[in-house]
Amino acid sequence: MSATVTIDYVSHTFRGHREPTLSSVDARIEAGERVALVGRSGCGKTTLLQMMAGLLLPSEGVVRINNRQVTRPNARWNLMFQKACLYPWLNVRENVRLGCLFAGRTEGMEDRVDRFLELVGLGDRRDAPVQSLSGGQQQRVALARSLSLEPELLLLDEPFSALDTFTRGALQDDVAQIAADQDLTMVLITHDIDEAVAMADRVFVMAQNPGRVLGEEPIPLAFPRNRHAPEFSRVRERLxxxxxxxxxLQSGNEAAETPSADTQPPPIRRAV
Ligand SMILES: Nc1ncnc2c1ncn2[C@@H]1O[C@H](COP(=O)(O)OP(=O)(O)OP(=O)(O)O)[C@@H](O)[C@H]1O
Ligand SMILES: [Mg+2]
Structure with missing residues (x-):
């Protein structure tokens, strides 16, 4: 099962700040859709993701998942970070199990843990100490830990940014495939335009001061995606x-607002 996310005119001003970090963000993410958020550092991407995860309540507006207001974290909405955040004294399997234990999802736990470790390609490393794994493998353990909760919504905050190009590419393809196979709704924050094109169905482009969704770009490419295909390059260029x-716009360069006719992207469609 996958979740629908509705962001209803969300604004947020942190305590002690005069200006809002987010202003009137209005968007809808359909069940099973994969959406990427891109935008300059500080534009409020993580703030918005934390609201979807139930870790932060907006000052104004509402975030809804499956039409219910998000007021607290829930194991069905899983957040994955840049770092794997594993317990070094536990082995691979124990780390994944711990996610289920913390979430109270113990029924069928052993089978799920094995199934998802297999799925992320670590079936043969289940008894290994996590410290003996590479950064990419550790991130796969974190992914198995998230997936073993069978979430409806996977929230990813730059999960591959610390990895080398090849490991990152492999994980991008695997996670996109797994999200499709498991029918997961996915929201991915990334600074990497190629990553957005490789993984998302739609990309929200954010601007800052105040943080807002300025527009969106559909990625009409079938999975698995070929990074060397001309259409991949065309979509990357548009994005x-x-x-x-x-x-x-945010640096005050008005010329950038009106691109020349030969490179002009399709009109900005508000994410409603
Ligand atoms: N807990 C907090 N208290 C006060 N200000 C905060 C807090 N969290 C974030 N901010 C501020 O809100 C703004 C947006 O931060 P956020 O982390 O959402 O940006 P981001 O787009 O994820 O940036 P990056 O790409 O660097 O991760 C920043 O100016 C940041 O300093
Ligand atoms: Mg961030």
Whole structure:
């Protein structure tokens, strides 16, 4: 099962701040959809993701998952970070089990843990100490830990940014495939335009001061995606252009708002 996420005119001002970090963010993410959030550092991506995870309540507006207001964390909405955050004194299997134990999802736990370790390609490393694994393998353990809760919504905050290009590419493809196979709704924060094009169905481009969704770009490419295909490059170019336009807007460069006719992307469609 997968979740629907509705972000209803969400604004947020942190205590002690004069200006809002997020302003009137309005978006809907359909069940089973994979959405990427891109935007310059500090534009409020993590803040928005924390609201979807129930870790932060907006000052104004509402975040809903499956039409219910999000007021607290829930094991069905799983957040994965840049770092794997594993317990070094436990082995691979024990780390994954711990996620289920913390969430109270113990029924069928042993089978789920084995199934998802197999799925992320670590079936043969289940008894290994996590310290003996590479960074990419540790991130796979964290992924298995998230998946073993069988979440409806996977929230990913730059989960692959610390990895080398090849490991990152392999994990991007695997996670996109797993999300499709498990029918998961996925929201991915990334600074990497290629990662957004490789993994998402739709990309929200955010701008800052205040943080807002400036527009969106559909990624109409079938999975698995070929990074060397001309259509991949075309979509990347369009997204890059939109991203630069958003960056230009926030640095006060009005020229960037109106791209030249030959490179102009399709009109910005508000994420409603
Ligand atoms: N708990 C907090 N208290 C006060 N200010 C905060 C808090 N969390 C974030 N901010 C501020 O809100 C703004 C947005 O932060 P956020 O972490 O959401 O940005 P981001 O887009 O995820 O950036 P990055 O790409 O660098 O991770 C920043 O100016 C940050 O300093
Ligand atoms: Mg962030």
């Amino acid at each position: 890059m252009h939109r991203f630069e336009a958003a960056s230009g």
